[in-house]
Amino acid sequence: MEILIIGTGYVGLVTGTCMAEMGHHVICLDINEEKVAQLNQGIIPIYEPGLHELLMRNVASGRLKFTSSYPQSLTDSKVCFLCVDTPVAADGSANLHQIRSASAAIGAHMSGDLLIVVKSTVPPGTASVVQKTVQEALDERGVLYGFDVVSNPEFLKEGNAVNDCLKPDRVVIGTNRAESSEIMKEIYAPFMLNHERLMIMDVASAEITKYASNIMLAARISLMNELAGICEKVGANIDKVRLGVGSDSRIGYQFLYAGAGYGGSCLPKDVKAMISFANGLGYNAEMLQSINRVNERQKHVIFGKMKAYFEKAGGLAGKTFAILGLSFKPDTDDLREASALVLIEELLKAGASVRLFDPVAMPAAKKAVPPGERVFYAKDEISAADGCDAIVLMTEWKQFRFLDFEKVSTVLKKMVFFDGRNQYSPDKMQKIGFDYISIGKKNAYADSLKKTETQIPVTP
Numbered sequence: 232m233e234i235l236i237i238g239t240g241y242v243g244l245v246t247g248t249c250m251a252e253m254g255h256h257v258i259c260l261d262i263n264e265e266k267v268a269q270l271n272q273g274i275i276p277i278y279e280p281g282l283h284e285l286l287m288r289n290v291a292s293g294r295l296k297f298t299s300s301y302p303q304s305l306t307d308s309k310v311c312f313l314c315v316d317t318p319v320a321a322d323g324s325a326n327l328h329q330i331r332s333a334s335a336a337i338g339a340h341m342s343g344d345l346l347i348v349v350k351s352t353v354p355p356g357t358a359s360v361v362q363k364t365v366q367e368a369l370d371e372r373g374v375l376y377g378f379d380v381v382s383n384p385e386f387l388k389e390g391n392a393v394n395d396c397l398k399p400d401r402v403v404i405g406t407n408r409a410e411s412s413e414i415m416k417e418i419y420a421p422f423m424l425n426h427e428r429l430m431i432m433d434v435a436s437a438e439i440t441k442y443a444s445n446i447m448l449a450a451r452i453s454l455m456n457e458l459a460g461i462c463e464k465v466g467a468n469i470d471k472v473r474l475g476v477g478s479d480s481r482i483g484y485q486f487l488y489a490g491a492g493y494g495g496s497c498l499p500k501d502v503k504a505m506i507s508f509a510n511g512l513g514y515n516a517e518m519l520q521s522i523n524r525v526n527e528r529q530k531h532v533i534f535g536k537m538k539a540y541f542e543k544a545g546g547l548a549g550k551t552f553a554i555l556g557l558s559f560k561p562d563t564d565d566l567r568e569a570s571a572l573v574l575i576e577e578l579l580k581a582g583a584s585v586r587l588f589d590p591v592a593m594p595a596a597k598k599a600v601p602p603g604e605r606v607f608y609a610k611d612e613i614s615a616a617d618g619c620d621a622i623v624l625m626t627e628w629k630q631f632r633f634l635d636f637e638k639v640s641t642v643l644k645k646m647v648f649f650d651g652r653n654q655y656s657p658d659k660m661q662k663i664g665f666d667y668i669s670i671g672k673k674n675a676y677a678d679s680l681k682k683t684e685t686q687i688p689v690t691p
């Protein structure tokens with residue numbers, strides 16, 4: 232099938248590439264001309280494991296093309312997927328500016344019947360906004376074309392996006408029209424050879440399903456972070472609690488990790504968007520507000536622990552800290568709402584210096600936090616730790632699991648480790664000689680005398 236993808240970011244680029252891999256003819260359109268030029272030169276503007284090889288193969292086969300021209304790309308397409316960004320607006324609601332703008336462009340340039348599929352995460356009612364905007368543009372041109380708007384929210388995870396897209400857990404389609412669902416079934420047929428995973432429902436339910444999924448995941452994290460705070464109060468260990476709770480088959484182990492808060496382009500914005508949407512309906516979504524509040528608080532927990540630890544050693548000003556991991560989670564270069572950025576800002580404000588390292592997110596990070604007198608980008612973990620008063624782990628990249636502590640201890644000024652992702656065992660870290668401070672567990676001090684001197688308050 233001839234498919235147009237509008238918006239060539241994490242979702243659009245992966246979706247377009249995977250659709251081409253399944254034999255469809257795909258044009259990926261983006262208003263960012265620099266991005267399109269890069270893609271046409273085989274340069275992928277995002278980090279996503281497995282994407283490069285797949286993309287190059289499909290470009291070479293002629294099934295995948297990139298453009299910034301609406302008129303050209305709409306001529307041949309029968310179906311177009313809207314994959315533009317829907318960022319959080321100042322009031323917390325979903326900003327639909329790009330959805331409206333892309334819909335107006337579709338109406339201004341379509342030259343035949345079209346099925347419009349909304350893949351971006353959008354609040355209930357957005358399909359009608361798209362319908363109205365396209366129709367207005369068609370009316371302005373005085374032309375008559377048939378079109379329908381379908382909801383098809385995306386569930387891929389950055390870092391595993393190619394796999395998620397090629398083998399989706401489920402494909403949710405929101406439509407009331409049989410003709411539209413038949414086209415969607417045809418598009419997704421090659422993805423369902425193993426077994427059927429397509430769910431057809433009404434548009435509003437499909438739109439809400441996406442938010443519900445992210446809210447559920449965010450809720451699990453915030454709940455564990457809340458329990459981690461209680462564990463600290465009583466000297467319990469949140470990791471042990473996680474195992475005890477996760478072993479209940481009704482609950483399971485996924486998304487039960489306490490840490491320095493969730494970030495990314497989806498969870499924070501989608502929770503906020505649903506709070507705002509509910510508010511607009513006069514509905515007070517109390518639980519959603521709590522999920523968000525706990526997460527906002529959690530992003531400051533590590534800074535609080537650092538401040539408390541160094542209080543008796545002259546404070547944070549003038550100290551240097553190695554921050555390992557900058558992206559909001561491993562296997563991506565995405566920094567949107569990353570907890571590391573919140574911590575860096577707080578440390579710089581407190582007068583500290585930072586030495587930063589991330590396996591892939593440093594080019595993106597340099598734009599968000601430019602290198603300077605107190606901001607240094609290191610070439611690896613050891614160089615980041617050089618001369619530092621402590622190491623702070625903020626993203627659980629696999630390569631950080633086995634840090635070369637022997638080398639690290641020769642370059643560190645002080646053997647102090649703040650673990651924002653609970654990656655290490657307190658006992659082992661203590662044995663190596665670290666003062667080890669994590670989340671939801673007792674702090675472990677290398678020197679037991681220090682314990683009374685620098686006991687850290689337990690509340691986040």
Ligand SMILES: NC(=O)c1ccc[n+]([C@@H]2O[C@H](COP(=O)([O-])OP(=O)(O)OC[C@H]3O[C@@H](n4cnc5c(N)ncnc54)[C@H](O)[C@@H]3O)[C@@H](O)[C@H]2O)c1
Binds near residue numbers: 260314315317
């Ligand atoms: N990133 C994820 O993990 C993920 C997962 C599931 C769903 N989503 C949702 O998918 C949507 C896209 O997310 P993303 O992370 O891919 O965003 P992104 O910011 O990476 O990409 C969006 C792209 O759309 C382009 N764009 C904006 N307006 C345009 C227009 N009028 N015409 C053509 N191109 C336009 C931008 O230039 C950009 O390249 C969002 O609604 C997001 O919530 C994201």
